[in-house]
Amino acid sequence: MRRIDALGITLGVFVAGGLLYLGFQVSGLDSQSAGIWSQALLVAGLIGWLVTYIFRAVGNKMTYHEQRRKYEDAFLQKRLDEMTPEELAQIQAEIEQERQTQV
Template sequence: MRRRDVLGIGLALLLGGGLLYGLLLWAGLDTGAAQQVSSVVFLLGCLGWTVGYLKRVLSREMTLKAQWATFERQQIQEKLHSLSPEEWQALQAELASETEEEAEGGLTEQGKC
C-alpha cells in the first residue's frame, strides 16, 4: 500500500466520522449520544478490518510466497498479452517441441530400467 493510499483512507475515515456525527446531531441526538454512536461505528469497522486481516493471515493468503506467486502470474499474463501473433505462434511451437522432447526422454529412461 502506498503512502498516498494510507493518507486517502485516513482522510476518508476522518471525513466519514465527522459526517456521521453531524448527521446524528442533525437527526436530533445530543452530543454525547452522537459521540457514542460514532465511536461504536468506528470500533465495529476496525474490528471488521482486523477480523478480515487475521482471516487472510491464518489462511496463508497474506504470506510473501503467495503474494510473490500472484505477482509472477500477473507479470507472465502481461507478457503473454503483449506478444504479437507471430511471437505467440513461435512460443507455442517451442513449448510443443520441449514437451515432445520430455516425452521421448521419459520413454528412453523407462526403457533403460
C-alpha cells in the first residue's frame, strides 16, 4: 500500500464518521447520542478490521508472505526447467530412495 492510499483511507474513515454523525442527527437523535453511536460504530469497525488483520498475520496471508511464496515458486520452477532430463531422473531416484528408507 502506498502512502497516498493510507492517507485516502484515513480521510475516508473520518468522512464516514462525520456522515454517520449527520445521519444519526437527521434521523432524530440529539447531538450527544448521535456522537456516541457514530463513535461506537467506528470503533466496532476498527475492532473488526483488527481481528481480520490478526488472522491474516497469524495465517501468513499477508501480501508480503504471498509475494514471497510466489517468488520462491517461480524461482524453483525456473531451476526445474533448466535441469536436464538426467538431472531430473537423478533427483527423482534420490526422492524415491528417501521415501523407501522412511517407511
